[in-house]
Amino acid sequence: MHVIYGGTFDPIHHGHLRLALEVADALRVERVDLVPCHIPPHRGSTGATSAQRLEMIRLAVEGESRLRVDDRELQRAGASYTADTLRQLRQELGPKRPLVMVVGTDAFASFDQWREWQEIPELAHIIVVRRPGSTLPEASLAKGLLEARRAERPEDLWQTPAGRILSFDAPLLDISATGIRERISGGHSPRYLLPDSVLQRIHEQGLYGACPD
Numbered sequence: 222m223h224v225i226y227g228g229t230f231d232p233i234h235h236g237h238l239r240l241a242l243e244v245a246d247a248l249r250v251e252r253v254d255l256v257p258c259h260i261p262p263h264r265g266s267t268g269a270t271s272a273q274r275l276e277m278i279r280l281a282v283e284g285e286s287r288l289r290v291d292d293r294e295l296q297r298a299g300a301s302y303t304a305d306t307l308r309q310l311r312q313e314l315g316p317k318r319p320l321v322m323v324v325g326t327d328a329f330a331s332f333d334q335w336r337e338w339q340e341i342p343e344l345a346h347i348i349v350v351r352r353p354g355s356t357l358p359e360a361s362l363a364k365g366l367l368e369a370r371r372a373e374r375p376e377d378l379w380q381t382p383a384g385r386i387l388s389f390d391a392p393l394l395d396i397s398a399t400g401i402r403e404r405i406s407g408g409h410s411p412r413y414l415l416p417d418s419v420l421q422r423i424h425e426q427g428l429y430g431a432c433p434d
């Protein structure tokens with residue numbers, strides 16, 4: 222089984238890292254790949270560059286063999302779509318190996334706006350992680366899809382290569398990258414919300430309005 226967890230990771234924090242390990246434990250897999258996505262330029266100039274986000278993820282997973290970075294979306298010029306990434310992975314893995322992508326409820330709520338969303342369940346299973354303060358709207362396409370394709374237990378995802386959706390209730394940490402960026406730009410410390418190595422890098426490089434060391 223191959224498990225990917227995508228996000229902007231701007232910056233990566235303990236909410237992401239803890240969740241990735243919870244998923245690895247629940248699925249009994251040896252590894253989860255973190256896949257940082259390209260950020261469109263209009264997202265604003267306060268964020269870190271792709272290279273800086275990648276470097277922060279590398280620092281965060283150092284010494285943790287169950288977490289790895291897959292930088293394929295940053296290698297491509299321009300935006301990458303989840304469907305493209307999954308298609309590429311499916312080619313590499315062959316038709317039989319289960320492929321799983323992890324998303325938060327906030328991201329999955331707008332699933333019907335993702336490019337080629339109909340293709341996605343053909344390519345992979347989806348784990349939808351409940352996030353504090355975010356639920357799927359009743360009568361939404363995302364909710365309907367979850368009901369129609371629901372996997373009852375993590376083990377069910379081992380039985381087919383793709384097509385099931387698991388709603389996953391991990392013990393969650395109410396941490397967001399936005400909250401971390403806001404603390405930094407407001408002159409407050411986000412310490413203990415993210416790894417010290419990542420925070421040190423943020424200061425060294427003066428990211429998110431931090432005072433450079």
Ligand code: ATP
Nearest residue numbers: 227228229230236324325328393394396397398399
């Ligand atoms: P931002 O605040 O900048 O939107 P974020 O903290 O939500 O960032 P992302 O990189 O956008 O981080 O998140 C990647 C994925 O991880 C998304 O699917 C999101 O729902 C999920 N996620 C982020 N933070 C948490 C958390 N604390 N607990 C569970 N899931 C999370």
